[in-house]
Amino acid sequence: MNNEVLDGEREFFVTGVRTYLEADDAMTEFRRLVQHKCRTVASRRLDELNQACGMHWTVKELDDYFEKNDKNHYLGKRIEAKGFGGVYFCLRLSREDASRPFDAFVYLYRIRKDLANGLWDRPGAIAPVTYKSGHSLGFGRPLPEDKIPDFEDYLDQAVTLLLAFINESGGLQKYLAQNVKLGTDAIK
Amino acid sequence: MKVSPSYARLTEAFLAWSELHVSAPPKPRSWDSVQLLVGSAKVLDNYALEHLEKALADSNAELAPLGEPLKLNLGKHRWLSADREESYSDWLAWILQGMSGAAEILPLYALSDEVTGELLGPAGTVRREVRSQHGRTDIEVPIGKQGLLLIEVKVRNTGSELPSQLDRYAHKVADQHVERPLLVLLGTEAPEPNLDLFGFTFTSWEALCQRLRQYAHRVKESELLRAAAILIFCGAVEQNLLGFSGSPRRFRAMATVNYLHDWRCEV
Numbered sequence: 001m002n003n004e005v006l007d008g009e010r011e012f013f014v015t016g017v018r019t020y021l022e023a024d025d026a027m028t029e030f031r032r033l034v035q036h037k038c039r040t041v042a043s044r045r046l047d048e049l050n051q052a053c054g055m056h057w058t059v060k061e062l063d064d065y066f067e068k069n070d071k072n073h074y075l076g077k078r079i080e081a082k083g084f085g086g087v088y089f090c091l092r093l094s095r096e097d098a099s100r101p102f103d104a105f106v107y108l109y110r111i112r113k114d115l116a117n118g119l120w121d122r123p124g125a126i127a128p129v130t131y132k133s134g135h136s137l138g139f140g141r142p143l144p145e146d147k148i149p150d151f152e153d154y155l156d157q158a159v160t161l162l163l164a165f166i167n168e169s170g171g172l173q174k175y176l177a178q179n180v181k182l183g184t185d186a187i188k
Numbered sequence: 189m190k191v192s193p194s195y196a197r198l199t200e201a202f203l204a205w206s207e208l209h210v211s212a213p214p215k216p217r218s219w220d221s222v223q224l225l226v227g228s229a230k231v232l233d234n235y236a237l238e239h240l241e242k243a244l245a246d247s248n249a250e251l252a253p254l255g256e257p258l259k260l261n262l263g264k265h266r267w268l269s270a271d272r273e274e275s276y277s278d279w280l281a282w283i284l285q286g287m288s289g290a291a292e293i294l295p296l297y298a299l300s301d302e303v304t305g306e307l308l309g310p311a312g313t314v315r316r317e318v319r320s321q322h323g324r325t326d327i328e329v330p331i332g333k334q335g336l337l338l339i340e341v342k343v344r345n346t347g348s349e350l351p352s353q354l355d356r357y358a359h360k361v362a363d364q365h366v367e368r369p370l371l372v373l374l375g376t377e378a379p380e381p382n383l384d385l386f387g388f389t390f391t392s393w394e395a396l397c398q399r400l401r402q403y404a405h406r407v408k409e410s411e412l413l414r415a416a417a418i419l420i421f422c423g424a425v426e427q428n429l430l431g432f433s434g435s436p437r438r439f440r441a442m443a444t445v446n447y448l449h450d451w452r453c454e455v
Contacts, residue, residue: 008217015219022438023222026229029439033232036446060395060454061298063378078381080389088381109381135382 031075034151035064038076038089041155045163052166054173055081065089071096074105084116084176085109085135087162089155092140100142104154106162107131107138108172116175122165129165139165229439236441243448244434250452251401254408254416257423258434258444268424276429277316277326277341279421280374283400285314286414290331296399297337297372297391309333322360323353334367340388342375343429351384358386376429393429397422398451405455 042049043059050057057079065078065088076090085108092103110116113134120137131138139161141154166172248256262268267275287293289310294300309332318325327339338361340354354373361369371388373379378390400422408415426432432444 012217012219019219019222019226022226023219025437025439026222026226029229029232029443030225032443056301058298058300060399063390063392063395065378065381067381078378082389086381 031066034075034091035066035077037152038065038091038155041152041159042077042079042089045156045159048163049079049087049159052163052171053081053087054171076105078109083111085111089159091143091151091155102143102145102148103140104143104151104158105131105138105140106155106158107136108162108166109136111135116172119166119169119172119175122169130161137165233439233441236445237436239445240434240436240441243445247448247452250455251405251408251419254404254412254419256434256448257419258426258432258448260420260423261427262420262424263427263433265424268428273326273341273343276343276425279424280339280341281314281316281327283418283421284311284327284329287311290335292403293329293331293337294370296396296403297339297370297374297389298395299370299372299389320360322356322363325357325360331368331370335370336361336364336366336368337370337372339372339374342373343393345377346375346379350379351386354386354388355384358388393425394447397425397430398447398454401451402454 039059039062042062046057046059049055061079062077063080065074065076067074071094073093074088074090075093076088078086078088080086088105088107088109090105092105094101094103108119110120120132129137130140139158141158141161143151143154147154169175244256244259248259266272284293293311312330315328316326318328325338326341327337329337329339331337338357340357342350350373354371358369358371361371369387371386373385373388373390374393374396375390376393378392379385400418404415404418404422426447430447431437431440432447433440434444436444
């Protein structure tokens with residue numbers, strides 16, 4: 001290795017040692033701040049979500065949520081629907097899509113792929129699904145660079161998309177099997 | 189005879205290749221982004237520190253004649269240092285024992301929906317560290333004639349052994365033929381969303397402490413000492429496990445301000 005590389009490595013290492021904990025604390029605080037914003041939005045729309053999903057969720061049931069994979073990081077809040085899955089409210093940061101690096105993102109999650117199949121099969125006329133996998137139905141609003149301070153408004157719009165999709169589909173309860181009683185019994 | 193190639197032998201090679209795959213072009217190593225983020229966090233911290241005194245004072249007034257437990261330094265008490273899971277479990281068990289039954293206990297774990305007729309009734313003796321072939325459970329609370337609340341207490345981030353532990357405890361409850369098992373995982377951070385919790389419901393220490401604060405606020409007129417003990421427990425958890433404080437460490441001032449605001453919102 002030449003001296004320039006060694007110097008660069010040395011400087012990076014020294015800065016890292018000096019900065020690492022402070023950076024880690026800043027990241028922790030950032031995650032908390034995002035989660036707080038997601039909680040604010042989710043709390044505001046909880047009555048409508050309860051109506052659409054046939055639930056009796058309260059703000060107290062919103063849990064922190066943080067997940068990452070090679071492509072995306074998700075920071076936010078989630079609320080559990082026992083026996084089914086839950087609803088997630090988050091900021092999605094993407095490494096994969098340079099044209100869409102930030103999203104205000106809401107998704108419906110099912111623990112098993114044989115739950116609410118009818119809902120997963122719907123295309124969504126008013127509110128098209130922006131992300132679909134075996135377990136998740138996602139509704140995202142791309143967050144432009146200059147609109148990052150308005151994240152809560154964008155997340156609110158993503159919730160509106162989710163609600164429109166569920167409502168135009170006739171409500172969540174309609175798609176659940178007889179043995180799933182949301183909020184009380186786990187599926188056997 | 190034609191012999192199929194042993195494709196399984198290739199798995200290792202494919203895995204090695206996948207390790208080499210890079211989805212984005214590597215960026216030069218730099219701490220610039222980090223320093224930008226740290227700078228913003230410092231600005232936020234200074235702003236939050238200006239608001240912290242008022243948040244503490246408001247909370248203090250709400251809890252009068254008691255006081256805001258974050259003003260009391262509970263970080264140096266040996267009983268309550270961060271890794272003393274048994275101490276936290278013991279104290280929590282004592283608090284639950286002082287409650288009347290399902291109607292008071294279950295809402296602490298967001299299990300209000302479970303408070304139905306069959307579960308109404310007084311709580312039985314709260315048990316700690318019950319041993320069985322399935323292991324040693326942290327807290328068990330018999331409720332009414334048919335219910336059992338089992339709380340698995342974690343004061344640190346959970347490891348890979350968590351699912352098997354919860355599975356064993358779920359089997360233990362099933363072996364006891366409890367009609368209404370209520371399984372709670374109490375921890376600082378929610379487990380990974382796709383992790384199988386075997387019927388356990390996660391409750392965060394933060395949510396629990398907020399509810400205990402609200403409970404203490406309700407009972408302080410009639411049971412001042414018990415309310416005080418509960419608030420001190422909250423203060424210990426908040427300072428040692430959650431990082432809230434009247435004199436917060438770096439970048440925790442805003443979190444403390446928000447926390448103090450949130451618990452009072454539902455009083």
